[in-house]
Amino acid sequence: MLRLLLFSLLSYSTLGELRSSTPHWDYQRHGPDAWPHVFDACEGDAQSPIDIRTSHVKYDSHLAPLLINSYTTNNTISVWNFTHNGHTIIAYPSPLSRLSISGASLREVYYLVNVHFHWGYHPYHGSEHTIDSTKFPLEVHFVHEARSPNTYAVLSVLFTLQRHDNEQLNDLLSIVNQTINASVWIEYRFDVSRLLPTTSTKHFFLYNGSFTVPPCTEGITWIVLAKHVPISVDQLEIFSGNSVPSNFRSPQKLSSRTILADFEPEPYEVESSHGTPHSTANHAQISMFSLSIIIVSFLTNY
Template structure:
C-alpha cells in the first residue's frame, strides 16, 4: 500500500475508512477497546439482529439503507471482471475471533478495471453471506481492497464443496495454525475461471456496518475440497450476517 495499513480486522473497523491507512502491517490482528466495549457475535445477545443496539457507532447496522450482504439474482453470464493481481502476496494469517483473516504486507496491489487498488486483507464466512436466487453457498471469501482515499472495494468469491483447490491451501492452513503464521495468497489464482459478476453499493457485513463499500461478487463459485471446507468450518461456522433488504438499489453486471 502507498502508506502503511492497519492490521485491525475488517470486522472491527471504526466508522472512518481512513483507518485502513495507519499502523504497520505484518503482525496479526489484535483485540481493541472497541472490541471489548461492544462485543458482537453471530448468536445470542450479540447476534446480528441486536448489532444496532450494542453501541452508538453500530447504528447503521439497524438503520442503514444500503446494507450488505444481499440476495443476488441468478447468474446471467455477462462480461468478465477485469482483474489483474500482482502475483503471490505475502502476509500474516490469524484468527481474529470472528473469522480467519490474511492481512497483506504493504505493496500488494490488484488492478480492477484498470484502477490500482491495495489489497488489505482476505477473510472467509461459512456458509456464505451473499445468497444467489435465495440459495447460500458453502463458504464465501472476501478480498478487501482500498484506494488512496481509503474507499473500499470488496471482491466476493463463493465456494462450494468439490475438488481440492491448491490455491486456497495456505489460507486454509491458517485456520488450523492456532496462532498467526506467515502466508502467501495469489488473488487471481483464487478466482474462478469464469468471472462474470454482480456489483452493487453496500456496507461492511459486520459492525459498524459502515456504508459506501463497492461490492463485486463473482457469479460462479470456486470448488474447495471437503477437507478444506472442514478445516474452515472447524475454525468458524455460521459466521454469516443474514441478507439485508435491497431497497432502491440496483444490482449491475458492469463496473
C-alpha cells in the first residue's frame, strides 16, 4: 500500500500538480485568467483545451487506428486509488495494470498515469474541449506517459446528457461521492472501460497542446474521442456537489495548429438536454406546422 501511494505521488509530481514549490492556483480567485501572470507557459501559442471547429479539422487518411490496450478486458478490473487533490477527483491505476494507448500518430506506447475529471456547476457546461462551440457537461482525461522522459499523451472523453442514469457509471460515482477532499484515499476495484464510449471503432480528433492546469506544459499530444458517454443530470451532481464546484479552463486560441481526425467530421449537431437530436424532430414538426398553415390558408381562400 505504501509503495502504491509513493508511486502515485511520484506520478502526480511528474505532472507538476503536487509540487510544494508550485505557486497556489485554483478555479476561483487564482483562476485561469490569473495563471499566465504566474506561469509563463500558460500564455503560450499551443495551449489546451481548444474549440474543435469541425470545418477546420483536416481528415488524415494515413492516421493509424487508435489502440486502447487492455482497457476493455476483464483483467483490467483492478485496484485503483481515488482521491480529491483539491483541483479534481483523480484515480491512479495499480503500477501493475499496464493500461496503455498506441497507434494514431503516437510513435511509441504510452502508459496510463492517472484518470481525472473536469466539470461545471450546472449541467450545460463543464467540459474543457468544445466542439463547434458546444460545451459538454463533463470531460474525463486519461493521462498517459511514454518511456521517453516528459512525453505525454492525453486521451479525452466528453459526456452528453441523457434523461436516465447511465448504470455503467454507478460504481464509479459512489466512489467519487466519497472523495470529498484530499485527505481521503480510497482503494477500489474498478473497470475503467466504463468511462469509454461503447462503440467498437474509436474515431478521434488529434492535435498538439498542453496540460490544461498550471504549469500548462506544452508538447502534449491530445486525442479527443469523437463518440461520447451519456450521463444524467442527477449523476452530474455528484461532481458539482463536492468541494470544487467547477474546474474547467476555457478553450484557448488555436493559432497555427492543425486539428487532424481519422474520419471526416460533420458539423456537431446540438442535442437537447434529454439526448434527443432536436434538429431533425423539430424540423419535421415545423414542416408539418407550415403545411397545416398552407392547407388552412388554401381552405380559407377558396
